[in-house]
Amino acid sequence: MSSPLAIETEGLVKVFGDTRAVDGVDLAVPAGAVYGVLGPNGAGKTTVIKMLATLLRPDGGSARVLGHDIVRDADEVRRHISLTGQLASVDEDITGRENLYLLGRLLGYSRTQAKDRADELLHAFGLDDAATRLAKNYSGGMRRRLDIAASIVVTPELLFLDEPTTGLDPRSRNQVWEIVRALVGQGTTVLLCTQYLDEADQLAGRIAVIDHGKVIAEGTSAELKAQVAQSTLHVRLLDPDQRGEAERLLTRVLGEPAHADTDPSGVSVAVASPDKAAEAIGELAQAGLPVAGFSLGQPSLDEVFLALTGHPADAEEETVA
Amino acid sequence: MSTSPTTTAPSVNGDGPLTADHQQAIHAALVSGTRPPRASALTACRMFAWRAIVKIKHVPEQLLDVTITPVLFLVMFVYLFGGAVAGSTQEYLQFLLPGILVQAVLFTTVYSGMSLNTDMTRGVVDRFRSLPVWSPAPLVGAALGDIVRYVAAATVTVVLGLILGFDAGGGLPGIVGAIGLVALFAFGLAWGFTTLGLVMRSPNAVMNTGFMGLFPLIFLSNIFVEPSTLPSALEWFVGVNPVSHLVDASRGLMYGDAVAGDILLVIAEAAVLTAIFVPLTTKLYRSRS
Numbered sequence A: 001m002s003s004p005l006a007i008e009t010e011g012l013v014k015v016f017g018d019t020r021a022v023d024g025v026d027l028a029v030p031a032g033a034v035y036g037v038l039g040p041n042g043a044g045k046t047t048v049i050k051m052l053a054t055l056l057r058p059d060g061g062s063a064r065v066l067g068h069d070i071v072r073d074a075d076e077v078r079r080h081i082s083l084t085g086q087l088a089s090v091d092e093d094i095t096g097r098e099n100l101y102l103l104g105r106l107l108g109y110s111r112t113q114a115k116d117r118a119d120e121l122l123h124a125f126g127l128d129d130a131a132t133r134l135a136k137n138y139s140g141g142m143r144r145r146l147d148i149a150a151s152i153v154v155t156p157e158l159l160f161l162d163e164p165t166t167g168l169d170p171r172s173r174n175q176v177w178e179i180v181r182a183l184v185g186q187g188t189t190v191l192l193c194t195q196y197l198d199e200a201d202q203l204a205g206r207i208a209v210i211d212h213g214k215v216i217a218e219g220t221s222a223e224l225k226a227q228v229a230q231s232t233l234h235v236r237l238l239d240p241d242q243r244g245e246a247e248r249l250l251t252r253v254l255g256e257p258a259h260a261d262t263d264p265s266g267v268s269v270a271v272a273s274p275d276k277a278a279e280a281i282g283e284l285a286q287a288g289l290p291v292a293g294f295s296l297g298q299p300s301l302d303e304v305f306l307a308l309t310g311h312p313a314d315a316e317e318e319t320v321a
Numbered sequence B: 001m002s003t004s005p006t007t008t009a010p011s012v013n014g015d016g017p018l019t020a021d022h023q024q025a026i027h028a029a030l031v032s033g034t035r036p037p038r039a040s041a042l043t044a045c046r047m048f049a050w051r052a053i054v055k056i057k058h059v060p061e062q063l064l065d066v067t068i069t070p071v072l073f074l075v076m077f078v079y080l081f082g083g084a085v086a087g088s089t090q091e092y093l094q095f096l097l098p099g100i101l102v103q104a105v106l107f108t109t110v111y112s113g114m115s116l117n118t119d120m121t122r123g124v125v126d127r128f129r130s131l132p133v134w135s136p137a138p139l140v141g142a143a144l145g146d147i148v149r150y151v152a153a154a155t156v157t158v159v160l161g162l163i164l165g166f167d168a169g170g171g172l173p174g175i176v177g178a179i180g181l182v183a184l185f186a187f188g189l190a191w192g193f194t195t196l197g198l199v200m201r202s203p204n205a206v207m208n209t210g211f212m213g214l215f216p217l218i219f220l221s222n223i224f225v226e227p228s229t230l231p232s233a234l235e236w237f238v239g240v241n242p243v244s245h246l247v248d249a250s251r252g253l254m255y256g257d258a259v260a261g262d263i264l265l266v267i268a269e270a271a272v273l274t275a276i277f278v279p280l281t282t283k284l285y286r287s288r289s
């Protein structure tokens, strides 16, 4: 309550035909940090961003962005925000420099100022060599960087980033992350929508998990992990052939179902406390199932998501423990 | 604002990694990105017109069909029907040219709807709509940029007409006046197609529907034949068709016997089109998700 809020929403609703795309979303986004909105395809992330960026009128509820009502003071909201949409919001039929020049002029810079600003940004984002190429000929990573550069032609107080790294290779993804960190380091608030748990984990201070248009959990990454309440014990056996036996024993001792890991000699199981974990390791040794190593870890956000929604966040994505 | 954009030179470009120098440069860029006073509505419109013209500059071929169509129509009609309709090709050219000018320019107005429809499917419109600028500026600017197309189509038509022997009694002022009047009417009509561009699902649908609406207006007008030769119901339609009014006024200007009433009627019709479709387009553009 004490720190200023960049975004406050109460019961935000948006309906498309029969779809309640956003179904009563309450958010309190503190200023000066990355706030993650995490959800699978169709969860309603883009629709939330579009309402907050004044592109869509809500069908219910209310929201204030930097203290301005998104419906009544839409124009004032636009003066303080920037949007990097899910579809790259660059103009593909003109060059990178022309994109930035156009925005500079639209935002009120003079000709010279806009030219200088365009060059400054192209340079900072490593796009000098591509400055005079049509944006449609940029690689995905370059287009995203141009897109973000376009969003900070005037440094915004609040930046909306809608899935900024979807479809990027790991190196380009890292570049975007570095840029986001630089932005926040300079005092910009970032609302980041993502389907990637590791992205939210890496960048966001607080995270709202949404599914089917509703916020199903909210908190810091650590708090969300704690909501699942348990830690995970990972055990590596000396002999992979004994894995089935070990799974049965751990399940019996800890009263939780043990799972085989991707590692052929690995088994994981949820435990309530470190004491319980130590006890289970002892039982394994006594039963003649020698252990090569074990670790007690916090659950990953993947596991959190699974626990919260009952379905995995992203079917084809990696599950890194 | 940035005084010297280049402090240290980051070594790698394009898809290379972002270095610590880039990080610093990004920090510097963020610090210097102070907000200037808001751009005026006029500047915003001018910049969107600039955008349209820059696009033509990058892909000049897109003016080809705009200019080839009138050339084909003019040559075909004059030499194919000239003898039959007006007795001689020369007389028919004299009758037909102002009408072909009108047709050439009005056909290009459908493109306004198609290009807006294309824009809407891209993310860039979301950015434009989230900017603190006068919100119809992207539309007005694009409409102004389209005047380049009108003038290109008109110029090609008139130059070809003059080469083939058109006698412009109104001289250069008459020609320029006619082109101006046609462009003004086209500006109004194009808003009808931008409305269509916001209602239709694809650029192709815009084109098909647009031309379906435009064809009767073009062909059931006085462009190709004297209305007095037509059956009475048709003659009535041709008489009330605004395209006919535009052709009358253009002929007057190009022949050098313009009637003020004809010109004023066209201006009024252009104003009515603008008054109906500008608010409609703007409203749809604002509410489109």
Ligand SMILES: Nc1ncnc2c1ncn2[C@@H]1O[C@H](COP(=O)(O)OP(=O)(O)OP(=O)(O)O)[C@@H](O)[C@H]1O
Binding pocket: A016, A017, A019, A020, A021, A022, A039, A040, A041, A042, A043, A044, A045, A046, A047, A048, A086, A195, B289
């Ligand atoms: N303009 C629209 N008309 C109709 N339905 C829509 C529209 N926009 C979104 N929807 C629907 O609303 C729901 C939420 O969509 P939204 O784009 O907000 O999800 P998302 O979380 O951004 O998903 P993704 O990760 O795929 O981008 C989906 O079921 C979608 O089909």
Ligand SMILES: [Mg+2]
Binding pocket: A045, A046, A047, A086, A162
């Ligand atoms: Mg989305």
